[in-house]
Amino acid sequence: MKKKILIISGGISKERLISLDTGLQVAKELKKNLYNVKTSEPNSNLEKTIKKFKPDVIFNALHGQFGEDGYIQTILEMFKIPYTHSGVIPSAIAMDKEISKKLFIKYKINTPKFFTYKFDKKNSQLIKAINSKLKFPVIIKPINEGSSVNVFICNRKNIFKILNSLKNYKKVMIEEFIGGREIQVAxxxxxxxxxxxxxxxxxxxxxxxxxxxxAKTQHIIKIDLPKNKLDEVLNIAQKVHKIIGCEGVTRSDFKYFNGKFYLLEINTQPGMTKLSLVPEIAAHHGMSFIELIEWILNDATTQR
Ligand SMILES: Nc1ncnc2c1ncn2[C@@H]1O[C@H](COP(=O)(O)OP(=O)(O)O)[C@@H](O)[C@H]1O
Ligand SMILES: [Mg+2]
Incomplete structure (x- = not known):
């Protein structure tokens, strides 16, 4: 008998639609391979659904807040049913860009310079701080979103307009802008x-x-980098996965500029949509979509 799989997708984060798509793609592939699959939202019926369906494994297809940040993982721990991807603490750390960047720095992993801003300074003080610590342009982003939601490149002219639009966040991250290439590692x-x-x-x-x-973003699977540089970025991604204590699959996002890699973040619930990168990387290395999903399911555990 093939395993019973409960996929949790949707949720209330700004990445809801992406999560529904991830859930849909995973469900389709599992059904094609004759698994008994059910999909659920992480709502108040979740407990009932789990108790009735009795899944062997829960596939967490959520992205963003309450799905990727340790909240749902805490709830799933209570059911003692294996669930996919990272556990409570690594999920919480990785989702918080401020805490995770402090860890990158502690472990000498290069990351763009930054400070956090709580909407508490006078405009002139903020400009002074940027000029002395970072220089324009800067990147402004939330501490705990994903999918580039509310990430902006800011210059001296538009910064206050952009900050104004982000006031619902308690604080945001202001980061040095790194030009160059965009490379991600699974x-x-x-x-x-x-x-x-x-x-x-x-x-x-x-x-x-x-x-x-x-939008026609080009995906380049055969990266034009010398082998030692490619090894370097793969090693950094593996190091950060280990330092944070991640499990299953992660995807780390880098900028590459002037021969140096800058780690932007590590994602503990990388997308599995048709345009997603982990399945594309897997396919290039001879691992089909179902093989990737089955690997993730087999790796799921409650022993965290
Ligand atoms: N410091 C930076 N310099 C240049 N580009 C950046 C920087 N930070 C983010 N970006 C751009 O924004 C995208 C999303 O940022 P990231 O930190 O990965 O957050 P998210 O969790 O939203 O994916 C990156 O893939 C990159 O294109
Ligand atoms: Mg990213």
Whole structure:
């Protein structure tokens, strides 16, 4: 008998639609391979659904807040049913860009310079701080979103307008802008699965560039980098996966500029949509979509 799989997708984060798509693609593939599959939202009926369906494994297809940040993982721990991807603490750390960047720095992993801003300074003080610590342009982004939601490139002219639009966040991250190339690396447990380069036609790899085929972001699976540089970035991704204590699959996002890699973040619930990068990297290394999903399911555990 094939395993019973409950897929949790949707949720209330700004990445809801991406999560529904991830859930749909995983469900389709599992059904094609004769698994008994059910999909659920992480809502108040979840407990009932789990108790009735009695899944062997829960596939967490959520992205963003309450799905990728340790909240749902805490709830899933209570059911003592294996669930996929990282556990409570690594999920929480990886989702918090401020805490995870402090860890990158502690472990000497190069990351763009930054500070956090709580909407508490006078405009002139903020400009002074940027000029002395970072210089314009800067990147402004939320501490705990994904999919490039509310990530902006800011210059001296538009910064306050953009900050004003982000006031619902308690604080935001202001980061040095790194030009150059965009490279992402997939880690599968102990295995350095591979990397991919993205060449967005847009100003940066924003939400449209990620999910709209009309935005025509180029995916380059055979990255033009010397072997030692490719090894270097794979090793950094593996190191950060281990330091944070991640499990299953992760995807680390880098910029590559002037011969140096800058780690932007590590994702503990990378997307599995048709345009997603981990399945593309896997396919290039001879692992089909179903093989990737089955690997993730087999790796799921409650022993965290
Ligand atoms: N410091 C930076 N310099 C240049 N581009 C950046 C920087 N930070 C983010 N970006 C751009 O924004 C995208 C999303 O940023 P990231 O930190 O990965 O957040 P998210 O969790 O939303 O994916 C990156 O893939 C990159 O294109
Ligand atoms: Mg990213």
């Amino acid at each position: 880690i599968l447990g102990n295995r350095k699965l591979g990397a991919i380069e993205l060449k967005p036609k847009r100003k940066f790899y924003d939400y449209e560039a990620k999910y709209n085929t009309n």
